[in-house]
Structures are given as structure tokens and as C-alpha cells.
Amino acid sequence: MWERVIRRAGLPVAYSKGFSPRPLLSFGLGLPTGCESTAEYLDMVMEHPVDQGGLAPELSALLPGGIDVLALAEVAGDAGSLQQDVTSCTWEMAVAEASDGELAERIASALAAESLPFVRERKGREQSADLRPAIVSLEQYRSDGCRAVLVAELSTRPLGVRPVELASTLGVKSSSTRRTHQWIDHGGAREEPLPLDAPNGARLEACAP
């Protein structure tokens, strides 16, 4: 999809050398199927610098409905790959069938636990792992009669935990999940791959119609 959009936009993207040249694009961490996101990143290597004025809306218009370019910036050629640099992600989950009080209790007990074992199926084999070290933070916001929203920052290594795994370990059912941030850790100070002037997307609608 991105390759087609780039060609339609006429962007001077660099191609790999060799017998089967491909445009030099690298995506960040994959977004699990079924999740929404307001924080996805893509590195594109250009043949030469491009004028970024108006490029974001232009690309948005060429992208399928629901996918928009929020910001663009030039990064140094020696910047690391997104896949390796991103250390944690923030997720918001609309939680069904749990009162605020219940959810707060579950959060508190999860944070107090020394380990949170869970089972992951991989290549047909079941592996057990500990989810607790991956939780950087865990909280809830907003209730006023609507569904509660669970906000979790989960680290990507050594074990990348999927939000659905967190939900099932906490014993809650999430009706929709959205990635809102990807974080790069710089010796304790974390920042996002791109500083966003615009508000980073809307918060997850807790009162979905």
C-alpha cells in the first residue's frame, strides 16, 4: 500500500540495489490485527531532501480512508531503526464488564504482584512467560457512567507483551484497543520518534455510540 502511495505522490524514494530493487521503507513495530492506533511510524529513505510543506495532507488524501499522516520530519541518516529503538508503547483499552472499583482493584493487585504468569501459544506450542516486568505503568482514566479505559505502558523487550495478553491476564474484556504512543528510551528520558505539534490524536472514545 505504501509503495503504491509513494509512487502516486511521486516521492523520490531511494530503492535498494540489486536484482530486485525495492523502495527503502522501514516500519516500526507491527500493530496487532484489530487494534487502532494514533501513533504509527514509518522511515523512508529519500534520494534527496524533499519539501515537506503540505506533504502530510497530500499523502493523507492518497491513503485509504482512516489512515492519515499526522507529521513528517527529516531524521539523520544514521538514526537507528524504529524496530530496534522503540522500547515501550502506550495502549488504551476500553474495558467492558468491569466497574471502576473492580478495575482499580485489578490494577492495584497487578502492580503489587511480583510476577504475572501467562501462557502464550507460539507455533502451536504453549509457552509460559511473566508479564509483570513488561508493565511500565498501568492506570485507568475517566468513568462518568461510561466504560472505563485502561491505560498501559508496556515495554517491547525482552518480551513484547500484546495488549490482549494484558487484558486476559487482568481478567478484563477490552472492546477496543488503541496504541497512542511509541517511546524511545534515551538513558531514562523517553521521547517519541517524532515530536508532534498537534495533539496526539483523540483519546479513545470511552462512550462509543
Next chain:
Amino acid sequence: MSSLWPRIEPLLEKVSKPARYIGEEMGAYQPRHGAGRVAWLLAYPDTYEIGLPNQGLQILYEILNEREDALAERTYAPWVDMEAAMRAEGVPLFSLETHRPAGDFDVLAFNIAAELTVTNVLNMVDLAQVPIRSDQRGPQHPLVMAGGHCAYNPEPMAPFVDALVMGDGEEVVGEITEVIGGWAVAGCRSREDLLKMLAKVPGVYVPSLYEARYEGGRLAGVRPMEPGVPEVVAKRTVADLAEWPYPKRQLVPLTEVVHDRLNVEVFRGCTRGCRFCQAGMITRPVRERPARQVEEMVASGLARTGYDEVALTSLSSADFSGIEGVVERVVRGVGEDDVAHAGPSQSVQRPSGGPVSVSLPSLRVDAFTVGLAAQVQRAKRTGLTFAPEGGTWRMRRVINKLITEEDLYAAVDAAFSGGWRRVKLYFLVGLPTETDEDVLGIADLARGCAEIGRRYHRNVTVTVSVGGFVPKPHTPFQWFAQDTVAEQRRKVNLLRDALRGVRGVALRWHDPEASVAEGIVSRGDRRVADVIEHVWSHGGTFQEWSEHFDLRLWTEAMAAAGLSLEECVHSELGEGDVLPWDHISAGLHRDFLWQDWQDALEARAVTDCRWTPCYDCGACTGAGIEHVVASPVPPAGGSQGTGQDLTEALVAALLAQARPAVGTAEVPMVGTVPVPVSETVPVPVPVALGAPTPGGSCVGTRPAKLIRGPV
């Protein structure tokens, strides 16, 4: 608005590949429903990935949506996980554009391109909450229609489909729309009235108005039950492709599909006369698109979609007049004068974006073709595919695929010396008059090809892909007895033994059991409908997929319907026997087909009538049209891909063994000069609810999904 989206969305996280069900493709319409617009739901009875690229469906989708009095949406067969989720929640089959229930449309129109998708048609109708049999439907139900190549024997689907359309669909969909629109305005008239009105539209077959009679357990004829209903329904043919530059806005999916590229149809029809090939017989005459229009469609299509690959589709694209020039201009970029070559061995670069590659599905077997392939595939030289179909020259004369051993070896030599390391060869077994020698000839050719390859590379792969032949209606082989599963297996085993331990050769084969089920649907009569319903009601959907195909379901269903495989599939028919499709005309004279069948049995070949005299097959004369071929001379490579020009010597050699003239055709004179075909009279187009699938053609008769192996 009656969108089912709020009920569909929660299902998506539970199923594989949810993007199949959301729509949102680039090029999709968002049609407005309402009075005065006939609502068509165009359905492809296989998965989204297989169905979305279908050009026939996309062409009709655009034509209908451009009309003021019609609109069209699309749907595909939900995969088994989605079907289970939909049934559990009571969600009916829905359209992709507005997610409306299929039952809300006026027409539910299926493209039936492959025999084994018929059980999916029933399943989709049932999922639409519409009775599967026409006689149980009422005024509240949509009309269920079908078209596509399998419609040419409509009888197995006769009780399920209200009306079938034969031939090119571009014009007839408009006529059907007008009939339905007029009927809707008239208000109180019955569904029966509508069907009778539709039966008067040329090319439309309404099975419920015909009666099938049997005598002594055999079909004795299918006849109209009342006056005003045509005795023979003749296919529709669009005279001039130039008038139908569709698709203009090819759909670009959000997810990966087969043939994921721009597709531009360069011509329709084929007169090479391969006797096993239904597509070549039923789509005659040849109608080329003007080269200039091809180039424009390529240029605008690439710019609009962002694809970096375009397929020039037809049944034999190397036969397109002036193909070399067209390919060269396409690769260079139409209208771009300054061509930047990135380097000696690199692809041509376009000013914006990377290299554009051209793919030519269904190539002939000759060195010219490989040269063409080299021109368009500078980047990825992974594999080349040839389809000699028969193992010996005798066999290839029987099937009229006139490729000599030298042609094949020259092509393979050109491929390996040009940098390719993998060659794939398609063959059929179970062909008429076939002997074990013919089967073993396949092994000899494969060995020969691998040896040529090793002259150029240390490691080469020659993949031999073998399909079991299924006789098709409206071909010279329609009278032939299909091989049994046991016989097909025996032949495959002969090949396995012959190729065991041969370096560089891999054998793959199509499941012989699937070929038998295809045979049941391919040439069955109306009684086969019960078989199809039985297979469907016992869980037999997605029968094109090896993981779901189950021959036991089919044999049980045959027994339940009191039919025998021996009689239905494995018996040879005579000239006087009634064929289930005798009341359908694909334009071909029955006596032409019979004569061609007799010629086949004598291993007599015929040349391509585009460039040599007419054999009066009926396709042109019957429809009052003729071939539209821009060039009066055959392309380099010559007739039938023999690698030889159509010189007097070749013509003489072929005509020396020519058959007696059929009908009114004159006996071609030895040494006849190819007859120029008018450039100025353009001729016709695709298919009812189903133009050729890109990559279709004789090669496409075997779904790759069912190919097993290697040994």
C-alpha cells in the same frame, strides 16, 4: 440506511484476514440506493483474494455504476471462520460497499468461472437468507443470476438460478437493468412475468421456462415450455473492445490478492484452436484492443493506482499485433521521451517511482516469446512457464497445440541462457487417444529441458505440472470420455517412476479426484443439481481448496441422486447423443466441433484462422462480426508458436493433412497466402458476469491451490 456494519465489526477480530470484509478499496463506489435504481450485488463465489481481481466482475461493476438507473456493489464468499461467526450471530451475506444485506438487492449475480465453486454459490444464496431453489423464491427475494464460463453448461445450476447470461456482459447488463427497472415500475406484475421478459433478452437463459426430458435414463432434450421463449440461447458478443475501455478505475485492494497488479485486456478470443481449451472456443472471434488504447490504459492505470506492475492479459498475449512495440513503449513509459537507464543490467526507471514490470500471462512456447519476456522482466528472472500440454508431437497434433520439440527446446534454451534458472512446464494427461508413450514423452521433454539448463547453470529446476484433463462443453472434446481417477493415477505414477532420481526435475500434479468432481459439473445435466445440493448441504463448500475438497461427498451425492460416474463422466458420447447444453450456443457450429473432433482422433491439425482461411466454426458468421486484428500477418514466432513463420512451406505441410471442408467453407488451397484481415472493421467483448480472469486461459484451468507434490 440498513448497514449491518455494527453487527459485522465485532466479528472481525475473531476471524482470519478481516480486511476481506471491510471494502474501502481504492476505486470502489459508494452507491446511493433508492427508487429508480436497480441494485445489483455482484458476487464471486470464492475468497476475496481470488475474486477481487476478477476483471469481468470489475468491468460490469463500473458499467452498472455509471448508469443512472443502476448501481452495483460486490460480495465474495466469506471464509469458513467468518461464515460460522455470521451464522452464529444471524448476520446475513452482506455487500462490501455499504454493508447492506444481500437480500435487499434486486439482483444477486454470480460469476461462475470454475466448476467447483458451484457449492459456494448455493452457500452464499443461503447465507443471504434467500431460498436456494428458484421455485421457492417469492417477490421479496432478489433475482439470482449467473454468468461466466461455467454458465455455458447451465443445466447443473438450473434449479438454483433464475437466469443465466451467456457471453460478454458489457451490453446485456444494461438491457437486463432496463427490463427489471420497467417491471418494478409496473408494480403488480409477478416474478414469473419478469422471468418471461428476461427470457426475451438475447443471451439470457431462464431455466425454469425449459423442460428437460429423459428417455431410458438419458437426457432426450431441453425444450422451452411455452411460445416466445427461444429454443436456443445464443451468447452475446461485443463487437469492438475499443468501445469498452474498462476497467477505467481498477480496484486496488488494501490487502494482498492474487494478480495484485494493473490488468489491461489486450484482446479477447483466441483462434489457435487448442481443442481442449474451452476459453479459446467460446470467446471467439479474436477482438484486439487498439494498441494506442492499450498504452493509454496502462499509463493512466499506473499513474492512478501506483502499481509497479502491469499485466497485458488475453488468452495468448504474444499474439497481439505489434506486441513488441507496445511492450517497449509501456516499459519505457508512454509519452515520456527522456528515458533514464539506470545501468546496463537494471530496469528502466520512470521519472517518479521505481521500475515498472510488465507481465504477459499465457505465453506461447517459442524463442520469440522468451525474448519478449526478457524485455519485460529485466529485474526478476525467477521463473518462466510454458504449456506444451502434450508429451509427444503426435499428442500435440491431436490437441492442436502445434509446438514442436525444437520450439520447446529453443524456448527453454533462450530462457536458461537469458538468466532464468527455473522453468515450469504444464501438461495434461487423460487426453483423447493418449498412449503410455505420450505420457512418458512428458518425462523425456522434462529431462531434455533440464539438460539444456545445465549447459548454462550448475543448478536448474524444471517443474513439471500435470493436470488431469476434464472435457468441457462447446469444445471438440465434449464427446470424449474422461479418464477415471485410477487411470489418471496410473499415468501420474508412470511419470513418477520415469522421473525418479532425475536431477533438476520436480513433478507436481493436480488431484485426480478433483478432476472427476469437475467432470461431474462440467458436463452434467439438470439431474446434477441434486448432487451439488447434496455436497453443499453436507458441508462441501470451498471445493476448489484442497484442504476442503472431498470426493467422497461427491460420490455419495451421485449415488443419492441415482447417477453413475461411469455414465456421467467416463463414457464417450456419439454424434447423435443429446448434450445437456445443446440449447445453448457459443457461436460454434455443432458440425464444426464434430469434424474437429474427428480430425483430432486422426491427429490432424488446423492452423489459426486469424491469418489463414476460415474453417467456418460459426463464431464470426453467426454473430455477423469478424476478427479484429490490427496486423494482417502473424507475429514473429508464427502460427501456433512453432517458431516458424507462416510460410508457404508450413501452410502446405499443415494443409496437406487438412481435413475436408465443413459447412460452406472452401477447401483451403495448398500454399495459400494468409488472408489479410481488415484493420478497419473493429469487432467485439467480456463476459457475462465474468470476463477472463487475468492469468486465465488454458494454463489457468488448473488452480495452483490443488497442485500437489513434489514427488
